[in-house]
Amino acid sequence: MVDFDDYTIGDHRAACPVCSKTQRDKSLGITILAYDHGIARCFKCNFIQLRREQRELSPVEKLAYQRRMEALRRQHDAEQRQRHAEVAQAADVRWKAAVPADTHPYLSAKGIQSHGARVEAGHTLLVRMTDVQGHIHNAQSIAPDGVKRFMAGGRVKGLYYPIGRPSGRLVVCEGFATGATIHEDTGHAIAVAFNAGNLLAVAKSLRTKFPCITLVIAADDDWKTEGNPGVTAATEAARAVGGLLAVPNFAGLDRGEKDTDFNDLHRLTGSVEVPA
Ligand SMILES: [Zn+2]
Structure with a gap:
């Protein structure tokens, strides 16, 4: 649930209490018009919460909020593209700086060869993540103890x-x-x-x-x-x-x-x- 008292009059963005997996995923638009007049709405899952529970939205308000959600979705997509591009560049730098993995504790533990995976900073196994054109967008790091991570904010889907x-x-x-x-x-x-x-x-x-x-x-x-x-x-x-x-x-x-x-x-x- 959204605590409207946390927000001042105006437009805000926040993580959705229903569908956001991280605080970075600000898919919730919050609009405060007056102390008792506000709405929170998620453009991803359509979660909706009114500050005054019983009130119905007027048709004009519905239209206004619809437009605001569409603008928010566009903004969100543009920000995501920007983040993905930044992570892709950083992944490329990390991959180029890493060296071919001859041995690594994870490879030994799993009884497998490296198949082109690389080692970063002498301890982290690095597996690049590419699209069908072969462009790198992200990298999975595997620690010697097997803990795996993607680069935060990067694209994963389809890679x-x-x-x-x-x-x-x-x-x-x-x-x-x-x-x-x-x-x-x-x-x-x-x-x-x-x-x-x-x-x-x-x-x-x-x-x-x-x-x-x-x-x-x-x-x-x-x-x-x-x-x-x-x-x-x-x-x-x-x-x-x-x-x-x-x-x-x-x-x-x-x-x-x-x-x-x-x-x-x-x-x-x-x-x-x-x-x-
Ligand atoms: Zn949501």
Whole structure:
């Protein structure tokens, strides 16, 4: 809920109490006209709150707020483009300054090769995030203990990290280690989409770039998480692009709670397959 007493008369912006994931995501427009007359409205999720709960908006007010929300959306989009451009430039600088990763604790822990990933400042593994044209927009850093981060404020949607050269078949998966494992065991080209929420956008971008290729979406099987977000997102992505779905099969294995992806499966079996 919005506390209108925090705001002076005029227009303000704030994070939406319903849909904003960070304080930076100021999708809420707040307009205070008088001490008891104000409205907060989110242009993303249409959350709306009136300062005086019972009051109805007049048609003129509705129109005015509609216009204000549209202006706010345009402003928000322009700011986001600007932030994305700044982060893209910074990612490019970091990537160029990093050196090829010969060894790294994360690579050893996962039992994988580096596949072009780099090391920054002697300790952080860096995985660049590019669009289908190969332009860098962001970077995922992986600390020696495996903690992963994107660059704050940067674009993520539709970005991926390619491993290998696609020929007939291209596998889209969530994590870098998962992609490295599938590539090493099967020889298939990989697009690492970084998380479940990005599988669909990456698959769609790749479908546009490679209209005739067979896309395989390799799911993380989040078997202990309600709704299994990994399999759910992978299924949706596979359907959307006419692709195949591959789910790691742990049947008959001594599976731990955190064993969810093809890298975990490889650790238990020594090798993985993705449907041919
Ligand atoms: Zn909202």
